[in-house]
Amino acid sequence: GAVVSQHPSWVICKSGTSVKIECRSLDFQATTMFWYRQFPKQSLMLMATSNEGSKATYEQGVEKDKFLINHASLTLSTLTVTSAHPEDSSFYICSASQLPGLAGGGTYNEQFFGPGTRLTVL
Amino acid sequence: RKEVEQDPGPFNVPEGATVAFNCTYSNSASQSFFWYRQDCRKEPKLLMSVYSSGNEDGRFTAQLNRASQYISLLIRDSKLSDSATYLCVVNKASGSARQLTFGSGTQLTVLP
Numbered sequence: 001g002a003v004v005s006q007h008p009s010w011v012i013c014k015s016g017t018s019v020k021i022e023c024r025s026l027d028f029q030a031t032t033m034f035w036y037r038q039f040p041k042q043s044l045m046l047m048a049t050s051n052e053g054s055k056a057t058y059e060q061g062v063e064k065d066k067f068l069i070n071h072a073s074l075t076l077s078t079l080t081v082t083s084a085h086p087e088d089s090s091f092y093i094c095s096a097s098q099l100p101g102l103a104g105g106g107t108y109n110e111q112f113f114g115p116g117t118r119l120t121v122l
Numbered sequence: 123r124k125e126v127e128q129d130p131g132p133f134n135v136p137e138g139a140t141v142a143f144n145c146t147y148s149n150s151a152s153q154s155f156f157w158y159r160q161d162c163r164k165e166p167k168l169l170m171s172v173y174s175s176g177n178e179d180g181r182f183t184a185q186l187n188r189a190s191q192y193i194s195l196l197i198r199d200s201k202l203s204d205s206a207t208y209l210c211v212v213n214k215a216s217g218s219a220r221q222l223t224f225g226s227g228t229q230l231t232v233l234p
Contacts, residue, residue, distance in 0.1 A: 041226075046221060046223070116165050
């Protein structure tokens with residue numbers, strides 16, 4: 001099956017620093033990657049949708065200047081949490097999917113999830 | 123109202139028991155439906171898709187009722203390894219985006 005990796009798996013940082021999380025699709029080309037955040041005992045919340053070579057689309061309430069997303073290649077997307085604060089501590093999970101060739105067409109393609117990155121901001 | 127609502131549980135059942143989870147969704151235009159399983163501190167993993175005709179995968183049976191916007195998952199002959207959080211997931215109908223909306227999950231513990 002399709003494999004998605006994330007790095008780092010966990011990170012502890014001081015308040016005010018920036019943290020970069022990488023998401024890689026290892027054996028397929030991901031035209032779309034998604035970034036989620038999950039707080040304890042809550043559901044995964046979609047933060048943004050990232051298409052290779054274009055700007056990410058952020059969900060309502062997610063600050064694009066705080067959560068910088070770059071999807072420069074078909075196998076790599078990065079999420080940078082800038083000036084992290086304790087309230088940003090969470091489990092960040094990426095997923096990747098390979099959309100059908102025709103834009104807007106076709107059926108759902110499964111999203112393959114990375115193992116997640118646990119961020120703790122002190 | 124949440125887009126996808128689930129009973130959070132926890133459900134504590136003995137091995138061998140049958141347990142059912144329910145889920146409702148608010149967007150009547152939703153296209154696809156799934157059950158995911160998430161173990162503690164791990165990423166969610168697709169358990170099965172859900173179809174209107176109902177579908178079964180071994181001990182797991184999923185049902186979808188589009189009219190009442192209701193999804194269910196039935197687990198028969200529960201195993202200890204079934205202990206996890208089960209997430210009801212709906213695919214938004216949003217142009218060409220393939221966005222998933224997750225319920226907050228139902229926690230299951232199967233006891234020996």
